[in-house]
Amino acid sequence: MTVNDFMTLANSKRLGEILQEYPIAGDFLANLRLDHLSQKLPLPLALEEVDDDTLAEFGTDRLGVLLNFCEFLETFTQTEASSSTVSALTIMGGFNKSKEPENITLTLTSGEIISIVGPTGSGKSRLLSDIECLAQGDTPTGRKILVNGEELDDLQRFEMDGKLVAQLSQNMNFVMDLTVREFLEMHAQSRLTLNTVEVVAKCFRCANELAGEKFLEDTKVTQLSGGQSRALMIADTAFMSDSPIVLIDEIENAGIDRRQAIEILSRREKIILVSTHDPLLALSADKRIVIKNGGIARVIETSKAEKQSLVGLEKLDNTLRRLRNRLRAGEQITEDLLES
Secondary structure, eight states, X not given: OOHHHHHHHHHHSOHHHHHHHOTTHHHHHHHTTOTTSOTTSOHHHHHTTSOHHHHHTXXXXXXXXXXXXXXXXXXXXXXXXXXTOOOEEEEEOOBOTTOOBOOOEEEEETTOEEEEEOOTTSSHHHHHHHHHTTOBSOSTTOOEEEETTBOOOHHHHHOSTTOSEEEEOSOOOOOSOOBHHHHHHHHHHHTTOSSHHHHHHHHHHHHHHHBSSOOOTTSBGGGOOHHHHHHHHHHHHHHTOOOSEEEEEOXXXXXXXXXXXXXXXXXXXXXXXXXXXOHHHHHHSSEEEEEETTEEEEEEEOOHHHHHHHHXXXXXXXXXXXXXXXXXXXXXXXXXXXXO
């Protein structure tokens, strides 16, 4: 929508309706100490109740507030739209630790799940880092990352708003003393999320389904375990983040239902790359990138035979999950449990 579109909206809709649809607009008004305006009136009529001296303190007038309000909304909605238009991500090979060329160009498309496998220290996290910063030949590997077949300039790569890439790292620590509900509501408002109440509730339910140990909406985020924190951020990324590219580093160490986590993210039509040592996750992906000596050594399409082997892997994984749950519950592990 353009400034003119928002101008029409501001003149025809009650302010409360606009704030409900675009919660971030409340921050704009609060910065001008206008968060007390009547929400039952359109913004131009509500501004008529404001004293001229109050507006003069900010070097503006009623028309200036209205225009800046509409420009503010245009900027945020354009950012939101631009971050969701990625249909393809291309990795152009650089070189490995021995300076040998990777000789590869790999294009990934929306909805694909790609696993990254290799020994510890081989360079899996380095590949994720190259993608996160949308490298343009300026990282130690010399790789280039193209979006929709095009190189990005520095402004596109490093702008803070509307980031193209969301990364879920192995270690996640919260520093804000908010409840889970407050944290999700804050994210929803900052991302112009529609139907905030519904989306926050969906994120909370999803996070609890993923986490091994349940938590409450009024639990402080600083009190969440590592697994609970990762579950919360996966749910947040799935239902609120507009980033079309999601990077996950060793989700099997998070203490969550990792298979379900990947399935939830894949339903959002994002490009997902997950670094893993887990055969279940690796074979669940559409293809896997094999890393050796810091470089991409091979790209393997997951075969039908490998997909069929997932049935046996899932049975084994279910057995291990039952054993973990019994250990957590303080039960003893007997031979019959191992055979079941």
